[in-house]
Amino acid sequence: MKFFIALALLGAALASTHLDRYNSIERNIQESSFRAGREYRYLFNGQLSAGLPVPSTPQGISRLQSQVTLQWTDGNTVRMQLQKTRFATSQQESNSMKMLPFERFEEVERMNREHQELLSMPVEFDYEHGLVREIRFAENDQPWSENIKRAVINMLQVNILKKEKYEGAEKSDNQEPTFSFTNVERTLEGECEVLYTVEEIKKEDEQRWAKSINFDKCTRRPYIHHVQTPVCKDCQQTLEQDKMSSTVLNYNITGTSSSFLINSVELRSQHLFAPISEKHQLVSAFTLNTMELIYAGEKKTEIKQVRNEKTSELVYNQESEWAEQQWAQTGEEKYLRQLPQWTENKVEMIKKMFSLMAKQIEQGEAELEAAHTVARIVKVLRECNEEQLEQIYRHVAEHKDEKIAEQLRSIYFNTLALAGTRVTIQQFVDKVQSRKNIAPLKASVAIKTLVDMRYPSLAIAEDIARLCESDVSSSFPALRQSCWLTYGAIVNGVCGQTPRVFVQKNGVKMCPRDAKQRIVDKLVQQFESASTRYEKVLALKTLANAGLDLSVYPLEKIILNEQHETTIRTQAIESFRRLRTQMPTKIQRVLMPVYLNRQQPQHIRMSALHQIIYTQPEWSVLSQIGNQLRQERNQQVRAFTLSLLRSYANNESPCEQTFSSRVQSLLNNIPFSSQEIDRFESVYGKWSTYSRRHQSGFEANFASLFTTESVLPTEMMASIEGVLSGEWNQYFAQIGFTQKNMEKIIKKLLSNVQEKGLEQIVVRGKRASGSFQPTEFLSNLLEKLRITRRQSSEQDPHAFVYIRHRDMDYAFLPIDADSIPEVVRSMIQGGRLEIGDIERVLAQGIHFSASNAAFLYETVRRVPTPMGLPVQFTSKMPTISSIRGQVTFELEPKNGKSFDGLRLRVQAGPRVASTHVLSLRVICPIAEVGTKFLHQAVLNTPVDTEIRMNWEDKVVIRAIYNTPSEEKRIAMIQSRPVTFTRTVAPDARQYPEPIEMTYMLPAHKQLSQSLDREYPQIRVQGTLNRPTSVRIPQWIVDSNVEVYYKPNVEQYEAIFELNLYNNYKMEKNYEKVYKKHNGRRYLEAEPEYDEEEHREQITKKFEWLQNEKVYQHVAKFEIKPEVVKMEVEAVCNNDFHFCKTQIRGEELKATIQYVYPQTPRTVEELKEQKYRQLVVMGEMNYGENTIHININGQQSQEQKKFVKQIEQAPEHETLLEASRLDQYQTVVEYEFEPKPAQYFARYWNMVQAYLRTQYPWTSRIETREEPSRKNMIRATINVEPRQRLTVNMTIETPMETTVLERVELPFRLPTAQIHYQPRNSRYEQKPVMEKIAHHASKQANCVVKSTKINTFDQVAYRNQFTPCYSVLAKDCGSEKSEPRFVVLMKKINEKKEWKNVKVVYGENEIEMYKTEEGLICRVNGEEIEYQPESEIEKKQYNIIWLNKNTLKFDSDDVTVQFDGVNARIHLSALYRNQQCGLCGHYDNEKETEFYDAENQENTIPKFAKSYLYKDSKCNYEREMFEKEENFQRIEKNQEEEKDQEMNYEESRREQDDEPTEQVAIVERQHEICFTQKPVLRCQNGKSQESKKQKVTSVYCLPSSNSWARRQMREIRREPLAQWPEHKLRNLRDQPQMEERTVRVAVDQKCDKFDY
Incomplete structure (x- = not known):
């Protein structure tokens, strides 16, 4: 056992020794400075991570380690060689802010021998006083390898002589001496200003140098920026700030300025990209490089001399990017050979991807991978030559199943356009011209993709022009239009002012002036040779899309040439729009005289102003517009100008904040009212919202231009813009309509309908037209007066509907006599529509089938990092969609003399798969790493719907939806953050799939919710995760939701039935409900009539209704099987002075009814009619909740006083105003269940909080001392009778009373009128x-x-x-x-x-x-x-x-x-x-x-x-x-x-209104005086004769007295006939009150109120 333990310890020791073989290298430093003939070795470690700059979030990391050998030859020449170079990657969740041990990464074991050889090739450079001058690489070296070596050399550059700008401060003896200076240097990341800070450590004889790059002050930066958004000056100050770059180097140096040695260097660099918003963090590329001296002494091995006379500089070499750009723009294969060839089997890769797509189409499902497959095909196609494309095309075109082959071909041609290289576009053009396997209509849609191509060029534009001028385009107008508009957009991408940043080399201009002149001459010649209005407009819109500065001069001639039609001149003005940021002053100089010239047509003047404002003019131009506005007599132009300026003044768009403040200053000096705008139709409106903190916003614009020549709008426009993918997308989408004399056609149609009736217009056969003979009197009148006919413009009726995307004309539809399809013209015979012709057209139906692949947008930024490897941030949205189906129509009954029904059936199977990709990857031929955030959506929503309409006796609409026969996934949404690595083998035959690792937050950092819910016919399953930390955004969290449709019925049927004006007999018991109406419960005082009189009037009203025509109106809505069922029944008399409406649903039952009083015909009848009460009663039951409501409408005293003032106006107008009911009293009784009661209380508290904040001075809430009866609300609303723009309101709840006084409304409030309204x-x-x-x-x-x-x-x-x-x-x-x-x-x-x-x-x-x-x-x-x-x-x-x-x-x-x-x-x-x-x-x-x-x-x-x-x-x-x-x-x-x-009658004459006695107010300096006794004053303040002076006694108070100011406001609103006792006491009790005698003006005669 001990033996095994000892063996294990020995193995661990050996492994540890092996792992740390670089970290444990012994340092042998024998030199104190750089000297000729000596050798210096450094250990270089580089670490480049891509991900979020948040700890423990996904990071894709590249790791590089190498021994760097430096040998000083003679003078200032240094030879360098990288040895023992290792490369590794990692996907682990690591903190990338510190250098991680190499052993924690996965090393690329079998690095390509070619890569090893390239990295080990020597390099020479001139090194003088710490600055790198000329660099010489080996002839066979490649750009990516050279850039890694530049990264090492870049860390050696330090301005040791401190020659340049010096800023220092002497320190005290106790502090180390420090100083700083700035200098402009060429670094790997560009030619920029750098800041040095030097700290000298005397004790250790060392110097600590810090060096940072100021990227805001760079004359040159080697980066690429492909973006589709227009230029926005203010946006660059708001949205661009978050794309920050910073690089800091720290040096440890010993020696002096003439003899020094760099002991160690550390570099930290960060590039930030904002994919969505600053609040939710940024995507970051963080570089950490270190170089540590490990040997300084004698040469061990001589580094070979570099035999290459070509010199380079330290700035990042963009040869690869240049070759990629030139290949895409020119199609020359020499540039293709310069690109890193990551695979040799491109054709086979694409064939396999199309085969996979064919299987997905055959299965009839849109998969998540479909959008990925499109993006991968596009990537490979961008590096395919002409021969390879032909092989791919043959494979796609020869699929066995023709339906699948048709969809594949459609997708293939879309991907050709998406690839956007000259080779792919040439094949696209050739196939369209040969009319092989692509219909012209589909080609016209696919070619639109080139509007936002990545690498536009003049050569590609000429290829497109070749298609535009071909026979196939001449035969198909839609293709020709798309072609020319796309041509203009491509030219703009090359020659216009765009935010794109291309690779520049050797001063080569992508668009020289002579090329621009040829393009302008070509389009102007096309305009001048055009024989139709449509062709002229097409040429102007192409010029507009091109946006060339040289087009200003011919456009100016067209605008000022009054021989051209107004439509043409207006289109020429619109053609300036792409130059608004490039040449704002020139546009203003051209268009300002047009706007200021009142002799110009109104449409042209307003269009000119619109473009002028788009240029965001300076104060000098705005002041001229303001001066013109003050004296403008044309009401439509004035209204449009005011609304346009007001919209910009209130705009929140970040692109126009500076300009908005200027416009606001202008409007502050121009008095105007909103009525000046609202009275006229010409208007411009903006609605915008923007949050700087969240970096999100949206704006909607609308404009309508009317002229005196037409009742129809001359032009209408609506557009939207906002933040998308971290950029403010100005002019994102716009739709517009412009017309001239189209009212001629409409008027003819309306005249025919009025004279003949609709039933004579739509017929089965031809009928003879009637004749018209004028009367003898009319003939004599015309002959004697010789009235000249008012003729509208001689231009024939025409119109255009246009669509713009990103400020480019995307498409437009001409509408005139020539553009009406022949099939429609054949239906119109002798001014009548033939039903038979309509049936024949509808019977054919519409069959459609389409497949499309597109990038909804694509943004690419490529920035070099200090490790020598570039990082590329990509934001794109590849989408693939397809739809097949048909629409059929039928008229019912068939072959009848007329039709009273219609049947419509829609069958379709739309499928969409889309992926929003945010990707940051490190570009390296050895291995790619990175982080990407995938937001994917899939929709499969089959539609099989039939709609039947019948209007013979009543309107009946039936909609039948046939459900799928089996369970089907209809939607899927997925969010997935992943880190990935990809190692490419040149001999790979399949697309190299990356090794991905989905990042999942730890359990304690997220809230997870599993979904497995079932609803009727719907099943939802998946997982929703939400981060607990605000620093981690929702869009980087892994989530997945799937929606399945489970049919349990074969079809749904929705029925809507409308049956109006059915004869109905009034029921006698209707009046019983109204007789119970009790006015004593209302909030205000008792009415002028008693309950007995109320019942008597109700009886009379219903007796009268018994003899009136009463109708029943019924509306029913039902969804079968038993989903929703609703019925609305209304019983009303002919003039709707009585109506009872009942609503019946499953749980809801509601009744609302009202009755008007007797309706007077004259003012005299109204005065004699005492009872003027409108009674409204309602009841609603929903489950256990009930509401009873009673409303009483009547006239207030103020309304009656107002009626007296207008009694001399024309009688009918007097009756209209005198019959208005301006006071409404309401009682609501309710019984709620606990939960609805809580909701009601919560909403009422929110309303009260709103009133307190919005109306703090005109509202008050009083708590009642004794709570009244529960569950009852009483309210009174008084509407000011003159303008009906202010209201007084009192609302009494069981616990409190809310009072609102003189609340202003944004609109004139409609009120009920009880006068007689004749029926027509x-x-x-x-x-x-x-x-x-x-x-x-x-x-x-x-x-x-x-x-x-x-x-x-x-x-x-x-x-x-x-x-x-x-x-x-x-x-x-x-x-x-x-x-x-x-x-x-x-x-x-x-x-x-x-x-x-x-x-x-x-x-x-x-x-x-x-x-x-x-x-x-x-x-x-x-x-x-x-x-x-x-x-x-x-x-x-x-x-x-x-x-x-x-x-x-x-x-x-x-x-x-x-x-x-x-x-x-x-x-x-x-x-x-x-x-x-x-x-x-x-x-x-x-x-x-x-x-x-x-x-x-x-x-x-x-x-x-x-x-x-x-x-x-x-x-x-x-x-x-x-x-x-x-x-x-x-x-x-x-x-x-x-x-x-x-006067209405002979005896009636105008009578002067006598002034009345009232308390008068005298305002004097620093005091307010009130007359003690009333004096004569006019009610309306209009005295007809000169006023006389009268001496009277007054009470005077200081003007600072709040009581006095309040009384002054009340008396002016409601004059006092005399002082009430309580107010008189308050007046006398006021401090500093004085009594004195003054002269007061007294009125003698008054003007009547002139209605």
Whole structure:
């Protein structure tokens, strides 16, 4: 036994001796300085780790050890050789901040002999005073080996003479002398500024030198950066800071500056990369190198002399990177041979990977490895030559199964484009041109991948141009468009300003100026020779994608050439977008004159401003924009400018913070209101959020540009951007729409529908079209007035829909007469849609099959490390997807005269596999190590759905989903951090799989949750892990979740049924519920009526409802089998003044009902009606939880006072405002189970906390002394009646009372109105979508009074009517010889303000006028007498009696409301820029309002006279039009004279409102005074006459007195008729109160409130 123990100890000792053979080397130092003819040996240890800079997190580590022999020859020449070099790797969880023993690593045992020989080759360098000058390597040495030797030499460089900039401080005798200085040196990592700090140790005769590299001050750095994000100046200061690099060397030196010896060196270096956010740590490459002197003495063995005249420098050699770049850009095989050949069997590797992919396709499942396989194929293809690609292509194209072969070919061509080398692109182009195995449409999609290629070049661009100009592109417009747009993007990658960093060598320019000029000339020539608008736009978008600085000059000519269409000029302005950071000043100089020129089209001006703001101009340009904004008359341009500036001022994007502050300063000096923006459609909006701490953010932009030429938006745009993979992706995605004159097509379609009806448009066979003949009066009117037709732009209707990605035009779709497919045109015959043609098209269905492989994005950074090996950080997202299926349509019933049903079936099998890879690896031909974080997702979601729709009697929609027949995995999500090592054998025939080790946190550092849950038809299983430490991010933790679908039924069916307007008989017991309604429980005082009166009014209301039409509306929703079932039933009368709605579900039952009081027709009826109560009652039961709610709506005293102020306004408008209910009292009784009660209490506490923080001065919460009845909430809401923008609210709960006073709302609050609303039967019978379009299109409003007209564009001017008809509004843009409508008005009595209004609409003539008997209406000569609730229904219009004094003509085009004196005209927005008459030009512009009958801008008198219809039946005073006071514009700030047009009857005249007595406030310097007795003051503050002074007694208090300031606010809100006793006592008790006599202004007469 002892023998075995002794043997074991001996073995351990021998092993220990073997393991530490380098660490136990004896040191023999015989020299004190470097001298010629001597030999020095150092032990070099290098350790390079890749992973997170957090202890005990995954690290992939490379370890290098070697003996370095240095021999000084003569002078300053040094020979160096590496001996006994060893290389090792490790995946262990180690702290890489210290040098680990070599024996803890796994050594590469059989290192390639070639590698050994390369590393042992000698090297010579000039070494003068510690600085390395010229280096000479062996001729056969390779770049990677040279760089390792440079790393060793780099550690010997120290500026021992201290020649350069010196900064030192003398120390005291007790301190060691130290000094520091800076110098610019060439180091392995670049030519940068370095800082030296020297500490001299006198006792030991040593010097400690510290050297650090300042990477912020480098003139040259050998790194590569391939990124797809645009340049962002501010982002470089925010997001780039976290990609830090630091290198520090510590030297131990003995001797003097002329004779020294380096005893030891330690280097620590770290390169940080932020894959997601700074908060969640960074990915780090940490280098630790040490060199320790172990021998200094006589030469043992002579190092061979290097016979190479070529010299190199110390900076990292990028020959390998240069060869890789040149191979990709040029395709010359000499560069391919210079690359490290890691395998000789590339073709066989790719064949096997495609075979594996074919099996996965055959199995019909998307696997996690599919995305990995795509990435590996791309990697190998990037190093394949033309011959190898042909072999691979033959293998892919010759698969036995044609369906699988089709998908493989599609993936292969995608990978060719993803590889992005010139050789792969040439094969792609050749195959597309030969039309072999790739359809042009698929080629047009695949070629888009080249937009973000890694190594673009002019040679590759010319290859793409060859495809663009080929016959196959000419035959397929989609391919031609994709080709040219991609060509521009590739040119931009080579010649434009991008964040890419390429390898530069020997001053070779990738894009010389003459090459750029040729490209610009080529594209400009293409633009000039284009015969169609589409071709011109394509050329401009290609120029935009190219982003060449030389394109500015031809683009400027196009923009300023007014002979070009507006669309072309706008596209030329958009073509500046890629130059906004490269040439901002030039863009501003070109576009600022365009924006400032008011003669330019509005669309061009707004587009120019948009691009100017994108350049983030300096203050000088912004001040010009602000000055233009102050005087801008074009309302659309002004609104767009304001909204654009406001959006940038409030922006949080890190790319625009500096600019945002400048814009905010500009807006602070420009007064504007949000209403100026909201009133107009042209608007620009931004919504952004950004967290600097988390380095995450998102921004959404939206813009709509409207002009006076069109009712449709001229341009609309929406875009998104944000942080992705640690970079702010500006202009990430954008979609837009631009159009010109498309309203022509829409208007024709709407006109056909209005004239013929939809049932005559969609027919089975052709029908004869009807005719239209104008009336004799209309013909005479047009002939005498000679009204010139308003013509829109002569350009034919056209539009473009475009998509942009990363600020590049990705695709655009032209829409015009030529682009409409022939199949659609054949369906339209004689202006009608033939159902038979529709059925034939739909019967064909849509069959689709597609497979795609793509990198959603790819970012690569390669940085050299001080160990001589580069590290590469890659962030990419390889994705593979496929889909096969079909869509079929059927109309029901088949072959019928019409159709009332539709059947749609969708069958598809989409499959997606995607992997987000964050990888940091050490690039070395011996062995690769690294760390990567994999986030993978797989989706397999088969779809088999059928939708059936029927609308014959009621709307029924059935959706049937057929489930899979067996259990299927539909989703899988996995997160996996791994460290890996890879050793490549050149003769390997399969892709070298790395040895991976998944990192798992220890149990005490993570919370694990196992998932094994089953839901109906769904099973979820997997493991979720969450770190316990905030330093460890979630995205590096291993997790896995799988979702399985388990069918237990064959299909699901969802049914939605809608049945409206069913006749219903009112039940008598409905009124019983309302009679129980008790007002005594409400919070406020008792109402003005008692309970008996309440019951009486309810009885009357329901008696009236018994004679009304009552309808039942039912909506049902159900999912079978028994998942959800819901039914909603509403019983309402025709005008919805009574409605009872019931909701029935499985556990939910709810009822809500309301009833309006009697609805008055006139103000007089409203005044006589005492009962004005709206009663709402509701009840809800859900399980054991119940809620009862009662709401009482009525009018407050403030509302009634407001009604008195507007009683002289036009009657119908008065009724609208007077009938509003502004006070709502609510009682809620509830019974909750414990858990819902807890939720309710929690949410109510959150609401109270919000009120305390948001409204601290206007809210208070009072605890009740005696808690009231439990489970009851009472509330009162009072809405301010004038603007309805503020509310007072009191909420009483059982324990407390919450009071809110004058809370401002962001919008005008709608309130209930109890006035009579006439029914429009013709309108009610329209389809829902037609109702919405009808309502939305009625935008313009013109008010015509006796002496004042407020036009459609809100321009007020004075006007005088005569006994002759004047044209108020007319369709002046109709393409037919006769207009669709004309509205005329004349004065019929000289002494009275009575008017006559005539409406000519089609073949009909409607005349309305005032007489002694009242309002008269004639339709085509037949008199219509007034009858309450009467309505004249015609096919195209209605005539409605609102009340005995007001009549309304209603049609789809125009609506006229007339009360005998005043008229209000509503006009459809489709007539914008096509209306003429006294109601103005109607183009949303106030400066172009007065266009006369000949379509010329004129003075107001001549404008009014041009629309006067003179005949033998009328005479007028010609002098009237010569008096300027009769026709003049009324400005907002101009005081208006008394208007006689507000009279309705002969005896009614404007009466001055008498001032009332109230307490007045006198503000004086440093004090506030209140009158002791009331004085006369106007209610609305508007005095009509000059005020008089009166001497009165006042109470005065200091202005600092809070009580006085509060009283002042209250009195101004609610005037006091006299002082209440309690307030008077408080006033007299105030400190420093004084009584004195002063003069106070007293009002004599007041202006009425002009509604």
